[in-house]
Each structure stands twice: as C-alpha cells, then as structure tokens.
Amino acid sequence: MREHALDEPVDFAIVGAGAGGATLACKLSGYGFSTVVFDAGPFWRPLDDFASDELEQQKLFWLDERITAGDDPIALGGNNCGRGVGGSTVHFSMISLRWRPEWFQCRSRLGYGLDWPITYEELAPYYREAEQALRVAGPVRYPWGPPRERYPYREHELNAAALVLARGAERLGIGWAATPLATLSAPGGQSPPCVYRGFCNFGCSTNAKQSALVTWIPRALMNGAEVRDLAMVGRIETDTLGRATGVHFMREGRWQFQRARNVVVSGYAIETPRLLLNSAGPRHPHGLANSSGLVGTHLTTHAGPGVWATFDEAIRWYKAPPNMAVTEHWNYHDDGKDCHGGYAFMSQGPLPRAWAQILVTERHLWGARLRDEMVKYNHMAGFVAVAETEPRPQNRVEVVADEVDQYGLPIPRVSFSYSDNDRRLQRHSVQSMRAVLEAAGGYDTWTSDDTSHLLGTCRMGTDRVNSVVDADGRSWDVPNLWICDGSLFPTCGGVNPSLTIQALACRMGDRIRALAGGGEL
Numbered sequence: 001m002r003e004h005a006l007d008e009p010v011d012f013a014i015v016g017a018g019a020g021g022a023t024l025a026c027k028l029s030g031y032g033f034s035t036v037v038f039d040a041g042p043f044w045r046p047l048d049d050f051a052s053d054e055l056e057q058q059k060l061f062w063l064d065e066r067i068t069a070g071d072d073p074i075a076l077g078g079n080n081c082g083r084g085v086g087g088s089t090v091h092f093s094m095i096s097l098r099w100r101p102e103w104f105q106c107r108s109r110l111g112y113g114l115d116w117p118i119t120y121e122e123l124a125p126y127y128r129e130a131e132q133a134l135r136v137a138g139p140v141r142y143p144w145g146p147p148r149e150r151y152p153y154r155e156h157e158l159n160a161a162a163l164v165l166a167r168g169a170e171r172l173g174i175g176w177a178a179t180p181l182a183t184l185s186a187p188g189g190q191s192p193p194c195v196y197r198g199f200c201n202f203g204c205s206t207n208a209k210q211s212a213l214v215t216w217i218p219r220a221l222m223n224g225a226e227v228r229d230l231a232m233v234g235r236i237e238t239d240t241l242g243r244a245t246g247v248h249f250m251r252e253g254r255w256q257f258q259r260a261r262n263v264v265v266s267g268y269a270i271e272t273p274r275l276l277l278n279s280a281g282p283r284h285p286h287g288l289a290n291s292s293g294l295v296g297t298h299l300t301t302h303a304g305p306g307v308w309a310t311f312d313e314a315i316r317w318y319k320a321p322p323n324m325a326v327t328e329h330w331n332y333h334d335d336g337k338d339c340h341g342g343y344a345f346m347s348q349g350p351l352p353r354a355w356a357q358i359l360v361t362e363r364h365l366w367g368a369r370l371r372d373e374m375v376k377y378n379h380m381a382g383f384v385a386v387a388e389t390e391p392r393p394q395n396r397v398e399v400v401a402d403e404v405d406q407y408g409l410p411i412p413r414v415s416f417s418y419s420d421n422d423r424r425l426q427r428h429s430v431q432s433m434r435a436v437l438e439a440a441g442g443y444d445t446w447t448s449d450d451t452s453h454l455l456g457t458c459r460m461g462t463d464r465v466n467s468v469v470d471a472d473g474r475s476w477d478v479p480n481l482w483i484c485d486g487s488l489f490p491t492c493g494g495v496n497p498s499l500t501i502q503a504l505a506c507r508m509g510d511r512i513r514a515l516a517g518g519g520e521l
Helices: 019-030 056-060 106-110 120-134 160-172 216-222 268-278 352-363 367-374 420-439 498-517
Strands: 012-015 035-038 067-069 226-228 232-238 244-251 254-259 263-265 300-303 306-310 325-327 343-347 380-387 396-404 410-415 443-448 451-455 481-483
Touching: 012 019, 012 244, 019 035, 019 216, 019 498, 120 498, 160 325, 160 343, 160 380, 160 420, 216 226, 232 268, 244 263, 263 268, 268 396, 268 410, 268 451, 300 420, 306 420, 343 420, 352 367, 352 443, 380 420, 420 443
Parallel strands: 012 035, 012 263, 035 226, 067 410, 263 481, 300 380
Antiparallel strands: 232 244, 244 254, 300 451, 306 380, 306 443, 325 343, 343 380, 396 410
C-alpha cells in the first residue's frame, strides 16, 4: 500500500471507510487523485478476524459512549453503526434495493417530505455501477420500479423463512420477490459463493458478502489510495480564508495532522455532524458547513416494527442470509393507509443470541419462561419493516461540550421522537405483516419495536439556506469540504440505504473529476 507523508498535501483526505468513503476513494484514486482514507477501527481480515460467534463479533459495532434522548430514543450500536474499514457494510444484511423514483421528488410528486436536488434518472447509471461492483444477486424481473437491466448474478434459492412470506403474500394477492442481495450466488473472482451459514449480520468469514471491505477498498488500494486504520479523526483544520487544510487524527497514542487539498467527511449520520460541529473556529463559530444551522438536524431513521409467529412445521430460519424475500407493495401502493410514506418488509433469520435478546427486551422473558420460548426457535418466522420517518428539525445530533470520550472529544447526543404520521405508518405495517403471517399459517403472533438505519443530519439541496451541501455533496460554506454518506439524504425512503449511498458516491466521484477538469476545485 502506498503511504503518504503527513506534510505532503494529498488531493483528498476521506474520513470514514464505509459505504460512502470506500466507494468514493475507489473512484477518486482511479481518476488519479492522491487519496488517504481514515477509519477509527481496524482493517479487518475476514478470513482471520471473523468467527461464527455472535458475542465475539460485537467488535464490529461502534460502541463508544453516546447519549440517546427524545420521546423515542434510538438504540445505538449494533444495528446502525460500524467500526472498522468497510464500516457497517461489514455486518449489513446485504439488501441492495433501489429507491422508488418518485421519492427523489416526493414533495412535488407525492405531497410530503422534501425534494432531492437530483433525480432517479441521474442516479440510475450509478445504481447500475454499484450493483455490478457488488455483484448483486437478484431476480430476473424485479416487480417494482421502472424497467431495468438484469442483476449481475442470479437470485439465491429461498430458505423456508422466505417461503413463508411468499406463501402468505400470494394468498393475499400481494407481490413479493427474492431479495436482491450483495452476496455471491456463484463464484466471483477470489470470492466463493455464499455457503448459507447465516452469520451475515456478524461478519462474513468466507468473503462471499460483497461489503465495501472486499469490493471498493481493494480496488482503491490497487489505484494507489492509502487506508489508514485505527486513526480517529477529531478535527478538520481550516485557514484564515475558511478553507479546509487537513485533518487532525489520533493514531498510535498521539495526535497527528495530515495536510489535504480537499476533505471528505464520510462518518455517517452521527459522526459526520459531530466532526463538523467539533471543528468550529473563528470563521465557523457554529461548526463547519453550518451557516444554515442545519448540521445535525432532520435526523431520520427507519422504524423497524416486527411481527413474529409460531408455525407447526420446522422453519429453521437461521439457515442462509436473514432477509431472502421482500415485498415493496406498500412502497408503491397506498391501500387503506391513513398516512403518507412507505415501507418494505422482509423475511427474517435472527441467530439464537439475537433472538433471545429480542425475547428479553421486548417480552421481558427470563428464566424458565425464556427457556420455554427458546425451545420454539426452529418453529418461528417473522417479518420486520423498513418504514419511513419524517425529517424534522427537532430530531438531531448535537455535541455535549462537558462530556468527552477517550480521545478528549465532546460526545454526541442523539435526540429522536416519532411524529404522529410515523406512528400511523408503523401501525399499518404491523397490520400488513400480521395478515401475511397468518395467511401463511402462523399463529400466536406478537410484535416488537426497533429502528435501523440512521440518515439525514447534513442534507443536500439546491440552496445554502435550506441545505448543508449541494447536489454534488460539496459544502456551500467551505468549497473544498465534501460529505459522502447517508447524512446527505433529505428523506429516508422505505428501503435499506446502502446501495443508494454507494450510487451517490459513484456519481460524486464523476462530478469531482468533471469539476477538476473545468478548473472548479
């Protein structure tokens, strides 16, 4: 791996090696820009570091101290944060779905939310680029959205948990499909096909999962990029003109400084605004890129209510990837809704420790009652929704000046409360999931509550008053400061965001190349 000197100004210092940062690093280094990617966690070696052990794999999550607040405080850590090169794609469930085209202009076309500064048509070729890089395995004809090319790899054979969704959906006349997944259904390069061991949410030890760690990062290294792991960036330095000059990072027990001509923040929806707010200075007293006052605001999450049922037949839902069948019916239809917005839901496959945790936290079972319920494990099936929430200013990330972490940096406080519309949408999703489970033969249904992906907090837009960055992810206030991650999202849609983040990063790489060619960097 190429190594850059600290006093050598690199073209781009990228903070965060997840879906956004790793993808952009690959693109920029491929165009000849000198690039250094920083990540606070380790550079994982899947064949050596990942094990079939739920407890041991907790090391993949960002578990540093944070404060969570609001009427509906979000559980932080395992399901929405990653620590290490590859970020949360190392433990993501590989669901790779495109957005509904209307969501990019949902205010103009659907009457709620906010319009994005780009359209589906602008992003479609980059969706394709990301799908090709991830070797997404999906059905020949995906039943929702505009006509599109075939997925690079054939769909995976459905497990029994997915067949429950298929059976119930068909009996109710609802569309369903095999979930497009970023794990190989046939050999690809040096990666073997998926062996269906079921530990997808805890790190893939065979490299079948096409995370950023095994797709974009190796290509970036071949292009000449440097990945600096175990390097926590704590502050972006700016000069007297207010331009970024580099990043301060903690590595090997001391603070160091890397000079850079451009800085990209790709720390996701909590760490990105935290870094910008912690980088306040005389020219930017309220934090970098924050003249609009919107840094950290309009946090969204995907609500994840679940419905679970017992079946007479053995399901053995631990076999294969956890989310093998999906319905997006209520992303594209408003049947009987008393709310706006959409949701998808997928079949589930929690491993035993994770399932026991749901039983303890949601049903408050313990001792003999918990043991009796765990005996049913092989006869359970269920669905979890990925449901939109509204972008609202009071849902936000702030920094707490009087509480610091192990690096001496002010920690973030994450405040979140559902709106009335959010609650109505979740009730509708629970009714839908219960109906599908019961149609498939499930009984003794019960529900759980959770959240997943965190989005927003540094939204993109068409003017500096109502957004933090422009359509290219470029700060309105600091022209050589960029953002490339899920914090860009003005709205959160009703599907998993990782494919859209990577498509945005692919587009951003091309836009930066074009801007550089025109002398606009």
